[in-house]
Amino acid sequence: MQRRHWLRAAAGGAALLGLAGCASAPSPLSAPSWAAPSAGTGDLGVVVERASGRLAIVNTSEPRVLGRVDGLGDLSHASVVFSRDAASAFVFGRDGALSRVDLLQMKLTGRVMQAGNSIGGAISQDGRLVAAQNYQPGGIKVFDARTLAAVADIPAVGADGKPSRVVGLADLPGSRFIYALFDAGEIWIADLSEPKAPRLTKFRDVGRQPYDALVTPNGRHYIAGLFGEDGLSLIDLWDDAPRARRILAGYGRGEAPLPVFKMPHLRGWAVAGRHAYLPAIGRHEVLVVDTETWAEVDRIAVAGQPVFVMARPDGRQVWVNFAVPDYQRVQVIDTPSRRVVRTLEPGAAVLHLEFTPRGEAVWISSRDANRVSVVDTASFQTLAQLPMEAPSGIFFTSRAGRVGL
Amino acid sequence: MQRRHWLRAAAGGAALLGLAGCASAPSPLSAPSWAAPSAGTGDLGVVVERASGRLAIVNTSEPRVLGRVDGLGDLSHASVVFSRDAASAFVFGRDGALSRVDLLQMKLTGRVMQAGNSIGGAISQDGRLVAAQNYQPGGIKVFDARTLAAVADIPAVGADGKPSRVVGLADLPGSRFIYALFDAGEIWIADLSEPKAPRLTKFRDVGRQPYDALVTPNGRHYIAGLFGEDGLSLIDLWDDAPRARRILAGYGRGEAPLPVFKMPHLRGWAVAGRHAYLPAIGRHEVLVVDTETWAEVDRIAVAGQPVFVMARPDGRQVWVNFAVPDYQRVQVIDTPSRRVVRTLEPGAAVLHLEFTPRGEAVWISSRDANRVSVVDTASFQTLAQLPMEAPSGIFFTSRAGRVGL
Numbered sequence: 001m002q003r004r005h006w007l008r009a010a011a012g013g014a015a016l017l018g019l020a021g022c023a024s025a026p027s028p029l030s031a032p033s034w035a036a037p038s039a040g041t042g043d044l045g046v047v048v049e050r051a052s053g054r055l056a057i058v059n060t061s062e063p064r065v066l067g068r069v070d071g072l073g074d075l076s077h078a079s080v081v082f083s084r085d086a087a088s089a090f091v092f093g094r095d096g097a098l099s100r101v102d103l104l105q106m107k108l109t110g111r112v113m114q115a116g117n118s119i120g121g122a123i124s125q126d127g128r129l130v131a132a133q134n135y136q137p138g139g140i141k142v143f144d145a146r147t148l149a150a151v152a153d154i155p156a157v158g159a160d161g162k163p164s165r166v167v168g169l170a171d172l173p174g175s176r177f178i179y180a181l182f183d184a185g186e187i188w189i190a191d192l193s194e195p196k197a198p199r200l201t202k203f204r205d206v207g208r209q210p211y212d213a214l215v216t217p218n219g220r221h222y223i224a225g226l227f228g229e230d231g232l233s234l235i236d237l238w239d240d241a242p243r244a245r246r247i248l249a250g251y252g253r254g255e256a257p258l259p260v261f262k263m264p265h266l267r268g269w270a271v272a273g274r275h276a277y278l279p280a281i282g283r284h285e286v287l288v289v290d291t292e293t294w295a296e297v298d299r300i301a302v303a304g305q306p307v308f309v310m311a312r313p314d315g316r317q318v319w320v321n322f323a324v325p326d327y328q329r330v331q332v333i334d335t336p337s338r339r340v341v342r343t344l345e346p347g348a349a350v351l352h353l354e355f356t357p358r359g360e361a362v363w364i365s366s367r368d369a370n371r372v373s374v375v376d377t378a379s380f381q382t383l384a385q386l387p388m389e390a391p392s393g394i395f396f397t398s399r400a401g402r403v404g405l
Numbered sequence: 406m407q408r409r410h411w412l413r414a415a416a417g418g419a420a421l422l423g424l425a426g427c428a429s430a431p432s433p434l435s436a437p438s439w440a441a442p443s444a445g446t447g448d449l450g451v452v453v454e455r456a457s458g459r460l461a462i463v464n465t466s467e468p469r470v471l472g473r474v475d476g477l478g479d480l481s482h483a484s485v486v487f488s489r490d491a492a493s494a495f496v497f498g499r500d501g502a503l504s505r506v507d508l509l510q511m512k513l514t515g516r517v518m519q520a521g522n523s524i525g526g527a528i529s530q531d532g533r534l535v536a537a538q539n540y541q542p543g544g545i546k547v548f549d550a551r552t553l554a555a556v557a558d559i560p561a562v563g564a565d566g567k568p569s570r571v572v573g574l575a576d577l578p579g580s581r582f583i584y585a586l587f588d589a590g591e592i593w594i595a596d597l598s599e600p601k602a603p604r605l606t607k608f609r610d611v612g613r614q615p616y617d618a619l620v621t622p623n624g625r626h627y628i629a630g631l632f633g634e635d636g637l638s639l640i641d642l643w644d645d646a647p648r649a650r651r652i653l654a655g656y657g658r659g660e661a662p663l664p665v666f667k668m669p670h671l672r673g674w675a676v677a678g679r680h681a682y683l684p685a686i687g688r689h690e691v692l693v694v695d696t697e698t699w700a701e702v703d704r705i706a707v708a709g710q711p712v713f714v715m716a717r718p719d720g721r722q723v724w725v726n727f728a729v730p731d732y733q734r735v736q737v738i739d740t741p742s743r744r745v746v747r748t749l750e751p752g753a754a755v756l757h758l759e760f761t762p763r764g765e766a767v768w769i770s771s772r773d774a775n776r777v778s779v780v781d782t783a784s785f786q787t788l789a790q791l792p793m794e795a796p797s798g799i800f801f802t803s804r805a806g807r808v809g810l
Contacts, residue, residue, distance in 0.1 A: 041445035042491025086447025357806030401762030
């Protein structure tokens, strides 16, 4: 009865409401028959507090810290992926630990010391497998996302017969992972459709010392940066017979090399529409590359050596942070005009940025200022400043629904 | 103590594990100190059971129906958007009702009769505003997503002085909504940055009878199909001075018109890489359009009059369903080759499809077979069949993080 009565009143109210009357309209939720909505996990995320080995659990709808989870070990180069239901964060620590953190209970729900030294991981397309890439002893290890039981241990021994460090691990469609062997100069795909019998596809001679890599947002291209030569290695995974080929070879040719203060993070490369925006290594430039021809089409001068070059989800803007000594700055590139339209100084030692799922805001970590700034991407106003202890990586649960993150 | 002991054991175990040893490795979760992970909302969704005015709440990680929520009125042309935290579904009923359904509690948490006749809605980029588009009395109404209180009532009176039905409502960056006036032949943008004083931008003479529309996934282009003339109306929202222009004018020219059994749904148009895949109206064809020039570059023959033409999230495949009499079929187009690579018959009267967030599976509703089929998009195997009563629209929470859905 109560519900029916309210419905009738609300229907009448809505039909009569003009703009002027809106402010005084009774809230339909004042009727006691409606339960309060539950809280979901679609607007949650984590910020790595690297110095203290802690994660801050955050909410992006009303920017705030919900709580903290500690006991995560060495988080100096930590990365994070999310469970398919967006309730758990898998944290890959530098010390080789894989930890699972529950965002709702704000506590650990599992932890495995899986290697001696690790720098990242990935989760399979269906969310069932979590893979970690390792420096020591090299190779990748694969775990059941639900139980954290070990599923596969795949050493990375190159054609030279030596074990290699693994970098640039990313998920591919199917139960597949792709990664690069830094020491061997190879790229491998591990197909875990039958977890106990992984099938490996190996690309040899991809280039010297691939140091990081990414999969484009559509899952089509795998691109590895080469430390040992001038250029990048590209695989078109949609080809009937995929092969690795060099692109942008010699893009620094003819110019005096600059000291490199920090290697750019390729995972941050931006693809916006048809173009990719890449950090030039050691140069104060962002390169614009046509993703159909993979030729360089432009260079944009920026305020320092770029580290992360990240597209707002709609691709209209690309945001860039920098290596020391310019790492107090963040610059915004307008992609249609390819011009820097704004320079921000959100606090010393900007280490990472993360956009909210639909891009209305960006969260920026300033390690030495001990804070995360939340900035409106349309007005560039600072919406909030959240105190954090030496914050580095920021990761939101919307990554759970995206390829290659 | 227990945790430390377990950690040491796990570390040793992981270091020693080879492939052969994996199956018998002790699960780290057997240690009692770890809490069980919470359930998140990232893998939830709803299926509209149109005949019974009900929603089935579903989980896509292990395909299953979690429960049902009824009392939703006339759902014969219902559409759904999700709260920013992915815990609530806003359901726009044909009868003008806006209902909020909690996916975790599986119950209604609010309901407003907001108009006499409605066919869809949208949620703002920041998740704070929900807008409904109406046939009767026309115009849009905007509500507070949290309280469901009325915020704005914006009639749609065209340059001709008459009220118009509204179609093609979508969110734009900022607190903006874009929509088309069917009767007036106009497109409007309502900026709700100040909810009590909406600012309107009106595009006149966009073409006769825009009947549906979409925003491209990057939020850049708004495209309205025209019922009253042969072609489409396009606005580049990134232009300094956006204007509406006709594209694909006369694309049916010189061909005998076919009877149109069902108007295609434009919201299903697929953008895959640089190309858009559009349903030809009344013809057994999918049109391929270059999104840089907006010229037609190809036509793909299909098994019937296409209704929904939807890209798998990675753009590698486009899936198509059809109007009567071919609506028992679904076809799959491989986008690099532009060829139909598979024809499926999942059950009579296929009304809708929805891809899982990262595209490993697609859910297909077969109204007259009273079931939803879950199909692996790589192998085309049927993974599950879920009994449903006359299912129509399928909507997953990953939409919460995407523009224009």
